[in-house]
Amino acid sequence: MPDQEFETFHIDDAELRIPAASLNDRLRGRLRDGGYEHYECDHIRAYLRPGDRVLDLGSGAGLVAIVAARIVGPENVTTVEPNPEMHQALRRNLRQNAGTELRLIKGAVVGDGYAEKTVTLNLRSAFWSASVGGPPGKNPRLVEVPAKKLSRLIAARDATVLSMDIEGTEADLLAKPLPSQIRLVLIEMHPGLYGEPVRDALIANLEGQGFRNLGARRTEEVYAFGRGA
Template sequence: MADGEFETFEIDGAELRIPSGQLNDRLRGRLKDQGYEHFERDLARAHLRPGDRVLDCGSGAGLVAIVAARIVGAENVTTVEANPEMHDALRRNLRRNAGEGLRLIKGAVVPDDYAGDSVTLNLRGAFWAASLGETKGKGMRPVEVAAKRFGRLLAKREATVLTMDIEGAEAALLLAPLPASIRLVIVELHPNLYGEDTRDKILASLTAQGFRDLEARRTEEVYAFGRGD
């Protein structure tokens, strides 16, 4: 349903209102046919459990965070979103579908050794195309957003689960060891942005840390890795 300024979609019983200017035809189609974040939602439902504390990096419209909140409780979910043009709509989506306890952090997740308090985010059309990596392209609009250091977020939120869809920026984060407290990682990788060799290094790094691939069959680059049980 559209009211000109916003469009409304219902997925898994969640009502998402998204600014029309943050949509394109492909994203609109994925939202209408329930395909948006389909793999991440399925993996969250399959592998999250009560007692988990979730750090969700790259919230987008908030759907994965909402699904997680239904399983572990809103107070146990923190979601991070860099795109400032989505923050107001995202906050309303989270409140409408998950209550007041779910925490939203505004900014982009960066490595702990990142120098500076802000980082350039490149916006391009639909909200799911915002990226820290690409600097050129038709319609690219750079904006400065707060830099949120990965290790500090994990420690402060006492996370045990990491969900991540940050359009290529995961390569700078997942090649370093994760804290021992992290038992589950659900991530979309983007080898189209950094190459298959880097993708394979990320997978090898997780394996070396004791994670195992929980879903060997896939049609997209969305993974669930677990360890410790």
């Protein structure tokens, strides 16, 4: 694609190059003022530690994965992104800012009960709103993307940390216990999509598995949960 079809932003010493067609005014403003994934990156810096292996679900432009790679090394970070319109820019952002060892998996994460090989992704006006399920809205753009089961991703990458910004799919994934090897979960909840009672039930479920609420930004619905020493 020609350069004029991309816009470049600088956050946390990272250079993010993003397709102009995948931006709207609100997202563009958050990228310009440094507010994009600000709390998620704060949690990464506060709670990630050397030796962790990170599985970043819903990478978007790649900022969380890049910040994580600086702490644990790019070889210990795997990012999963469903939006095919972001893959070229995301791969470039990861390589430019974190090196070639950071792995990108193309597809949408699903629960173990999902039986199909693909899942329908709803592409919206800005890349941070692409979602599996939910109302299609006006002029929907629906694409089929590979379905990636969470348990297989965790096992294949031997993950100890989950970072999740998956636009509501967490309501399904977090309803079931996570493997004991997961010690840290960093997540943006989306109660606007499934309601506050569901969000509260997800939090209670994590706490029932021994996770402790390490920090929450309720205005942004960004949480960190940790368990073990």
